Amino acid sequence: MPEQSLQDQLKALHDTLQDSPQLDEATQALLTQIAHDIDNLESKTAPPNDLTDLLQEQVIQFENDHPAISAILRQITDTLGRIGV
Template sequence: MAESKLRQLLHNLDTELQKTPGLDEKQRQQIASIRQEVAAVLAEMGSPAQSKDRIGEAVGLFETSHPQLTLILEQVIDTLAGMGL
């Protein structure tokens, strides 16, 4: 259940990134890195604790300028936590 939710959140993140104006290249790279880490967690190859920390850092950077991205990232963190990761 949580795995399918994470997959859906990754899809939502990709969709939101496509329609979010004003992201600079560094911000896009940071989101891409986070997306890869979450995908690695799904593939049981990544470090979940490190991924949650990096996602948390991104939330702080995007919370005022891109609230929809922030919401999706917070949902990813909650889902990882719900999985016990």
């Protein structure tokens, strides 16, 4: 069940990133890399050890300026925790 939730949350992150042209290129690239790393979880590729820490940093960074992205990242962090990442 958490894996399906994670897929849904990743889709929401991808959709939100496409709808957020106001993000600078570095931020867009970082979020895209995070999404890619999480996608790799499904193919059993090991994620970077600091993936959860990186997600939490991004949640804090986006809290005021990009609340939709922040909320999605928070959900992804919670889901990753539930599946043991």
